[in-house]
Amino acid sequence: MTKLTPMERIWFIVNLIPHGSVLPYGIVADLAGLPGRARYVSRALKLAPNNMLLPWHRVINSQGKISFAKETELFRTQQELLRLEGVLVNAGKISLSQYQWKPDLATLVMTLPF
DNA sequence: CTGCTGACAAAGT
């Protein structure tokens, strides 16, 4: 049985987010088995190796907004990546009801290696 | 051990 570190579990979940959809930090934490640790998710994304090709741009905050300050380069990058996937972004805000990934939890849980 | 920081979240105002 493969033992994944908390950070690896977060990366695993982020990798599952489908093209054109998003997921809040807090939900990623929940699915990774780390309830209440949304801030740890942001840390994990920051520390993820560049060669991982992680779809980090699909992770946004619970308000449906991009968590970077609007004048930053990272903000523009994330906004652009999302738009390239067909996601509507208005002033850094995204409609969660329209784009949030809603996986079948029963199926997902059986797929997880942890 | 204490204090600070942060790609957060929820509740108030």
Next chain:
DNA sequence: TACTTTGCCAGCA
């Protein structure tokens, strides 16, 4: 809707 406050918790100095 937009700020602000409070709670949160893993790293790090």
